[in-house]
Structures are given as C-alpha cells and as structure tokens.
Amino acid sequence: MSTEKSEVGEGEERAGDVIVETMSRLMVPFIQLFALYVIIHGAGGPGGGFQGGVIFGASFVLLVIAFGIVNAGDRFPEGANTAFMSLGVYIYAGVGLLCIILSLGAAQFLNYGFIPLTTHFEENRALGMDLVEIGIGITVMAVITSIFFNLAWKREPEEGGGEKE
Amino acid sequence: MIPSLDLVLLFLIVAIAIAAITVRDLLSAIMLLCAYSFLMAMVWVEMHSVDVAFTEAAVGAGASTAFLIAALSRTVRWEKK
Numbered sequence: 263m264s265t266e267k268s269e270v271g272e273g274e275e276r277a278g279d280v281i282v283e284t285m286s287r288l289m290v291p292f293i294q295l296f297a298l299y300v301i302i303h304g305a306g307g308p309g310g311g312f313q314g315g316v317i318f319g320a321s322f323v324l325l326v327i328a329f330g331i332v333n334a335g336d337r338f339p340e341g342a343n344t345a346f347m348s349l350g351v352y353i354y355a356g357v358g359l360l361c362i363i364l365s366l367g368a369a370q371f372l373n374y375g376f377i378p379l380t381t382h383f384e385e386n387r388a389l390g391m392d393l394v395e396i397g398i399g400i401t402v403m404a405v406i407t408s409i410f411f412n413l414a415w416k417r418e419p420e421e422g423g424g425e426k427e
Numbered sequence: 428m429i430p431s432l433d434l435v436l437l438f439l440i441v442a443i444a445i446a447a448i449t450v451r452d453l454l455s456a457i458m459l460l461c462a463y464s465f466l467m468a469m470v471w472v473e474m475h476s477v478d479v480a481f482t483e484a485a486v487g488a489g490a491s492t493a494f495l496i497a498a499l500s501r502t503v504r505w506e507k508k
Contacts, residue, residue, distance in 0.1 A: 300481075308477040316485040323493045406490055414497035 278329075286328035293321040301399045305388060311395035315402025322407045331415055343408045350401030357393050428473055436473065440466050451506045457495045464488040 297317035304310030326334045358372040365376035374390025375383045440463060447459035464487030471480035 308481050310478070313481050313485050316482075316490050320485070320489045320493070323490070327493070410493060410497055413494055414500060416501070 282328050286324050290321050290325055293324070294318060297321065297399075301395050302392060304395050305391045311398025312402050314395070315399035316406055318399065318403040319406025319410075322403075323410050326410065326414070331411070335411060335415060338407060338411065340408075340411075343404045343411075346400055346404035347408070350397045350399070350404070353397030353400065354394055357390055357397070361390070428475075433470070433473055436466055436470050440470070453499055453502075453504055453506060454496070457492060457499065460495070461488050461492040464491065 297314045299314075300309035300317060301311055301314030304314065322338065326338075328334075357374070357377070361369045361373045361376050362371060364378060365373075369376040372390075372394065374387040374394075377386050377390050379386050379389045443459050443463045443466065447456050447463060450456050450459065464483055468480040468483040468488065471477075471483055
C-alpha cells in the first residue's frame with residue numbers, strides 16, 4: 263500500500279516494477295472491454311453509462327498508478343480531457359434535440375423512438391438509448407480521469423501554487 | 428434475503444465504520460472505507476438492487492479509493508494527536 267502511495271506522488275525517481283507494469287498492461291484491455299460491455303448492456307440490465315464510464319476511467323487510473331504519473335500523464339493532455347467531457351454532453355443533448363427536430367416538435371426531449379434509424383419504433387428506441395449511454399460514458403470517463411490528475415499530479419511549484427488555491 | 432447473512436454483513440459494516448473513524452493511520456482509514464463500500468455493495472445485492480450495488484462497487488470501492496489515495500499523496504499520512 264505504501265509503495266502505491268509513493269508511486270502516485272513521486273513519479274520522477276521511481277523504479278519501474280516489472281510485475282505491476284506487466285499485470286496492469288495485461289489487465290487494462292479487459293477492464294476497458296468490460297466497461298464497454300457495461301455501457302452497451304445497460305439498457306436491459308444492471309449497468310449503464312455512468313457505471314461503464316467509471317470503470318473505463320478506473321482503467322486509466324490503474325495505468326497511471328502503475329506507470330507513474332509523469333510518464334503516463336503526458337499521454338492524457340488536459341485539452342483532450344476537456345474535449346471528451348464536452349463531447350459526451352453534446353452527444354446526449356444532440357440525441358435529445360434530434361428527437362424533437364425529426365418529429366417536428368411532436369415528441370419530447372429524449373423520446374428516442376422518433377429518430378428514424380430503422381423502420382421499427384422499438385429498435386429506434388433501443389439504438390437511441392445506446393447512443394445516449396455512450397455520451398454519458400464518455401463524459402464520466404473524462405471527468406474521472408481529470409479529477410484523478412488534478413488530485414495526484416504535483417506540478418511545478420510556481421504553476422501549482424497558483425492553480426491549487 | 429437471508430437474515431443471518433444480513434446480520435453478519437451489517438455487523439461487519441458497523442465495526443468497519445467505527446474502526447475507520449478511530450484509526451490514526453489515514454491510509455488504513457482509506458482502506459477501511461474501501462472495505463466498507465464493498466460490504467455495502469454486498470448488502471445492496473442482498474436487497475435485490477443490483478444497479479445500486481454496481482454503482483457502489485464501481486464508485487465507492489474503486490474510484491473513490493483511488494481519489495482518496497491521490498489526495499493522501501499530497502499530505503501527511505499520520506493524523507496528529
């Protein structure tokens with residue numbers, strides 16, 4: 263436990279642990295696959311966009327803990343995180359508004375059945391629900407990763423002192 | 428629902444919660460909160476609300492523990508007397 267804590271904090275002078283790095287590198291694709299399964303399966307069972315997004319973000323957190331925040335943190339730039347955060351919200355609101363627009367004002371916000379993806383009303387509803395869940399998952403994944411970086415990353419003193427109040 | 432399993436789980440949850448607020452080592456407190464969340468998820472499964480249990484296991488036991496450890500890495504480990 264204490265080694266994990268120190269690896270999060272001091273990324274520069276850490277010595278790479280072969281077992282931890284290899285195991286996390288092997289496990290991360292399966293965690294992400296499970297997260298995608300939870301997101302897609304969420305319409306008809308336990309799970310959903312929020313839980314899948316949290317699991318997807320947790321896979322990035324595991325990667326950062328295993329490889330050190332300085333090495334892995336450069337792969338997740340702040341601008342990309344912000345872009346993903348807003349992209350998910352845009353997908354959610356866009357699908358919701360598309361229902362109103364494509365039914366010419368007859369359907370409510372997020373009434374998925376009126377998006378003409380297929381010819382069946384129920385299939386439209388399932389596909390629209392999946393699109394909205396994907397949007398929620400993208401936003402939650404970016405927010406979880408961003409919160410972890412903001413908490414754990416020791417930036418330069420003159421820069422970090424101004425940002426962290 | 429199985430009443431004896433419920434009793435054991437709830438007793439463990441109360442014991443872990445009391446231990447988490449009395450322990451001096453903050454890393455131990457974080458790990459006890461992780462165990463608390465995991466047992467709470469098992470209680471939700473016992474109550475047949477799998478969705479809440481899923482959220483509790485993912486957020487409470489997974490993400491929240493990582494956040495607290497990350498916050499602990501910016502401060503001292505031992506609570507003052």
